Amino acid sequence: MKRMLSIFLALVCVMMFAVPTLAGKYPAKKIVYQIPFNPGGQSDLEARRQQPLLEKLLGVKVVIEYKPGGGGSVGWANLVRKKPDGYFISGINIPHIILQPLARGNAGYKTEQIVPIAFFQATPIGLAVLKKSPFKTLKDFVDYAKKNPGAITVGGSGTWSGHHIANLQFQKMAGIKLTYIPSKGAAPSVASFLGGHVQALWGNSNDLYQHRERIRVLGFGTEKPFAPMPEVPTFKSQGYALLASIDRGAGAPPGTPPEIIQVLEKAFLTIANDPAIKAKMLQDGFIPIAMDSARSKAYIAEKIKQWAPVVKEFKK
Amino acid sequence: MLDAAISGLGHVFEFYNFLSLFIGVVMGILFGALPGLTATMGLALLVPFTFTMSPASGLIMLAGIYVGSMYGDAIPATLINTPGTPAAIATTFDGFPLAQKGMAQHALVTAAVASSFGSLLANIVLAFAAPPLAEASLKFGPSEYFWLGVFGLTIIATLSSGFIFKGLLGGAMGLILSTVGMSPLGGDVRLTFGFPELQAGIDLIVALIGFFCLPEILTSIVGQRRRSYTSRQVNPSLKVIGEVIRDLFRQPVLMLRSSFIGTIIGFAPGAGGNIASMVSYNEAVRWDKHPEEYGKGTIKGVAASEAANSAMAPGSLIPLLTLGIPGSPPAAVILGALMLHGMRPGAELFSAYADVTYAFIMGLLVAAFLVTLIGTFGSFVFSRIINIPARFLAPVVVFMTILGSYAIRNNVLDVWIMLVFGIIGLVSNKLKFHPATIVLGLILGPFVEEGLVQSILAGKAAGSVIRYMTLQPISMVLIAMSLMSALWPLYASWREKKRNPARGAREK
Numbered sequence: 001m002k003r004m005l006s007i008f009l010a011l012v013c014v015m016m017f018a019v020p021t022l023a024g025k026y027p028a029k030k031i032v033y034q035i036p037f038n039p040g041g042q043s044d045l046e047a048r049r050q051q052p053l054l055e056k057l058l059g060v061k062v063v064i065e066y067k068p069g070g071g072g073s074v075g076w077a078n079l080v081r082k083k084p085d086g087y088f089i090s091g092i093n094i095p096h097i098i099l100q101p102l103a104r105g106n107a108g109y110k111t112e113q114i115v116p117i118a119f120f121q122a123t124p125i126g127l128a129v130l131k132k133s134p135f136k137t138l139k140d141f142v143d144y145a146k147k148n149p150g151a152i153t154v155g156g157s158g159t160w161s162g163h164h165i166a167n168l169q170f171q172k173m174a175g176i177k178l179t180y181i182p183s184k185g186a187a188p189s190v191a192s193f194l195g196g197h198v199q200a201l202w203g204n205s206n207d208l209y210q211h212r213e214r215i216r217v218l219g220f221g222t223e224k225p226f227a228p229m230p231e232v233p234t235f236k237s238q239g240y241a242l243l244a245s246i247d248r249g250a251g252a253p254p255g256t257p258p259e260i261i262q263v264l265e266k267a268f269l270t271i272a273n274d275p276a277i278k279a280k281m282l283q284d285g286f287i288p289i290a291m292d293s294a295r296s297k298a299y300i301a302e303k304i305k306q307w308a309p310v311v312k313e314f315k316k
Numbered sequence: 317m318l319d320a321a322i323s324g325l326g327h328v329f330e331f332y333n334f335l336s337l338f339i340g341v342v343m344g345i346l347f348g349a350l351p352g353l354t355a356t357m358g359l360a361l362l363v364p365f366t367f368t369m370s371p372a373s374g375l376i377m378l379a380g381i382y383v384g385s386m387y388g389d390a391i392p393a394t395l396i397n398t399p400g401t402p403a404a405i406a407t408t409f410d411g412f413p414l415a416q417k418g419m420a421q422h423a424l425v426t427a428a429v430a431s432s433f434g435s436l437l438a439n440i441v442l443a444f445a446a447p448p449l450a451e452a453s454l455k456f457g458p459s460e461y462f463w464l465g466v467f468g469l470t471i472i473a474t475l476s477s478g479f480i481f482k483g484l485l486g487g488a489m490g491l492i493l494s495t496v497g498m499s500p501l502g503g504d505v506r507l508t509f510g511f512p513e514l515q516a517g518i519d520l521i522v523a524l525i526g527f528f529c530l531p532e533i534l535t536s537i538v539g540q541r542r543r544s545y546t547s548r549q550v551n552p553s554l555k556v557i558g559e560v561i562r563d564l565f566r567q568p569v570l571m572l573r574s575s576f577i578g579t580i581i582g583f584a585p586g587a588g589g590n591i592a593s594m595v596s597y598n599e600a601v602r603w604d605k606h607p608e609e610y611g612k613g614t615i616k617g618v619a620a621s622e623a624a625n626s627a628m629a630p631g632s633l634i635p636l637l638t639l640g641i642p643g644s645p646p647a648a649v650i651l652g653a654l655m656l657h658g659m660r661p662g663a664e665l666f667s668a669y670a671d672v673t674y675a676f677i678m679g680l681l682v683a684a685f686l687v688t689l690i691g692t693f694g695s696f697v698f699s700r701i702i703n704i705p706a707r708f709l710a711p712v713v714v715f716m717t718i719l720g721s722y723a724i725r726n727n728v729l730d731v732w733i734m735l736v737f738g739i740i741g742l743v744s745n746k747l748k749f750h751p752a753t754i755v756l757g758l759i760l761g762p763f764v765e766e767g768l769v770q771s772i773l774a775g776k777a778a779g780s781v782i783r784y785m786t787l788q789p790i791s792m793v794l795i796a797m798s799l800m801s802a803l804w805p806l807y808a809s810w811r812e813k814k815r816n817p818a819r820g821a822r823e824k
Binding site for chain 2: 040067068069071077104105109150152153159160180182190191195197
């Protein structure tokens with residue numbers, strides 16, 4: 001009897017140690033998908049679109065949790081402090097996760113701490129003027145700005161945002177000076193632009209597409225022409241190597257095991273490659289992408305290299 | 317256009333759609349009534365459900381939530397001095413004193429009827445005059461927002477009732493609090509004292525719960541060991557409903573003015589109901605023959621606030637539906653829902669999708685009637701809540717304050733901020749500071765700041781900042797209104813002294 005008991009106890013001990021490896025089958029319980037913005041924003045809408053498909057692919061519940069504030073920084077500071085077990089992931093945005101630590105000093109997290117899972121949506125940034133504006137082409141715009149430094153006012157969303165950095169880069173490339181007027185978010189900047197309170201606008205492709213009847217886009221920060229508006233030339237084709245976009249993806253806490261990242265990556269990429277989802281995104285004025293974890297990491301590193309000197313120079 | 321409206325109305329009264337609308341209104345009232353849950357959250361939660369519905373029923377349901385929540389926030393404002401959403405701050409000024417007098421039902425019925433009236437009027441404007449008004453809304457630029465914010469700040473003169481210095485101090489405190497966190501324009505981090513979590517800034521709802529709800533519990537329940545929230549129990553009766561409706565219809569000017577203020581502030585993108593109800597309350601006090609009744613419990617005060625904040629909802633949809641520019645955070649969620657159903661705001665919404673669009677507008681309209689029904693009959697149930705003995709009610713309320721301040725952003729720091737504000741509120745109540753001045757500063761701070769910074773940048777580019785900020789028609793009107801509003805108390809006391817020298821002298 002005694003022997004039986006000790007064997008049993010030994011077995012229990014073995015089982016207890018074995019549990020973690022047995023439970024290694026990921027995922028086994030609900031996954032929290034944090035959105036570091038307010039409900040109803042574009043990041044939320046994308047996550048909501050993915051949620052049922054993620055549940056189907058992963059076989060567990062996916063719960064969306066909001067942690068807005070600081071332009072996303074509060075949520076990402078929360079993300080990097082979570083257990084790296086794959087049960088807590090978060091929406092991540094470029095350039096936010098790169099520019100916040102660069103510009104603020106202590107944003108509560110470091111870019112390198114976030115492990116990217118995948119990127120699934122790009123929102124190219126374009127420069128637009130109203131239809132009635134005298135600037136017919138980018139050349140008109142640049143010529144006028146050269147003659148009248150600081151006289152052209154350009155709206156955009158926030159400072160140290162995708163719009164702001166595009167403005168800084170473009171000024172440098174074209175050798176001009178513009179007056180950048182930030183707004184608190186994209187919607188107010190579009191309103192201010194449509195009302196004629198600024199002469200030009202750095203806008204997201206979906207906003208520019210939505211208001212296409214009232215405006216003229218002078219250029220998009222893309223490699224190839226933006227598919228829903230193919231008539232608009234890229235900056236590149238006009239001689240400025242400006243690539244500017246806001247990219248949405250998902251990330252995990254630092255130290256998340258590669259096996260777990262792989263499982264999540266596969267699920268996100270399957271959804272990103274779904275033709276129905278792709279068509280929907282294009283229709284709303286976004287570009288569907290499917291960038292895996294490794295490529296995402298390289299993309300982030302490249303962007304840091306590109307932006308760090310621009311931020312440093314402007315901060316002086 | 318009229319047939320589109322009528323066919324829209326037909327959609328609303330289809331059984332399934334009407335059921336969606338009803339559920340939406342009830343949910344909206346709940347989301348509005350619980351501090352910490354907002355109309356924006358309610359809408360965002362329901363958007364995924366509307367995926368599976370037809371666009372018309374989905375949007376009708378969202379319409380119900382939006383309208384319902386604009387009334388729901390008056391319930392806690394009246395009963396426990398806690399505005400359910402920031403838009404109901406002005407409702408507490410008279411709603412809570414009414415409840416104290418045992419007239420909670422009066423306040424609740426007033427809120428329901430005034431909400432419906434405001435919503436109705438704004439809806440008519442939305443249905444028939446949206447495109448030209450949307451163009452007008454674009455005229456609001458940086459300097460106009462700055463002066464609108466300044467005009468809003470002049471309300472301090474009314475709120476501080478005689479203690480102008482304390483009022484200004486409170487307003488300044490609020491303005492400083494509004495700068496905590498990441499600067500919306502400059503991107504730099506301010507007043508966070510090294511806590512990265514504070515980059516999110518101070519949430520308005522957290523501040524409201526702290527300043528309004530907690531001090532009330534601490535002083536009257538814990539401090540004075542009262543058995544119930546009010547000294548007098550409320551006895552709901554059908555008679556009250558008739559009485560209130562009759563009284564409100566004797567105030568057509570008040571009702572119309574409040575609704576128009578709500579509609580206009582609603583369609584200025586970004587202004588929202590928070591300001592609408594305050595401005596409307598301020599104007600109600602100013603133009604009333606008996607301004608001394610306000611703040612002590614008059615249904616006129618409740619009506620002014622609620623008519624305005626409910627009129628704001630359809631108002632904020634004017635620039636949304638015609639231009640795709642949301643006039644308030646909930647409107648932004650509705651924009652998302654429209655896009656998900658493949659409907660792009662703009663002219664085609666009123667042509668290609670006129671059917672669905674008018675179903676939505678009529679949904680808002682019918683929701684206003686549902687609010688009257690649910691509100692008046694619900695007042696029997698809701699108003700009895702404060703008859704619950706304090707030893708049961710107070711713990712629940714304290715629990716709700718903590719839960720609510722956490723839920724708003726899933727952030728524990730917010731609970732601490734709420735508690736700190738509660739203690740500040742307790743002290744400031746003792747010193748006869750009205751916390752509303754602090755909250756007003758907190759609401760208007762970002763407006764004034766953004767408007768000023770943008771105006772300076774744009775003004776420099778244009779050659780002259782001063783000229784840019786003053787020599788524009790809307791700005792000039794707003795400057796004149798601000799001056800008038802700031803100097804009004806002086807004029808009023810001068811007039812009072814002239815008419816009644818003895819009383820004027822005594823008040824000094």
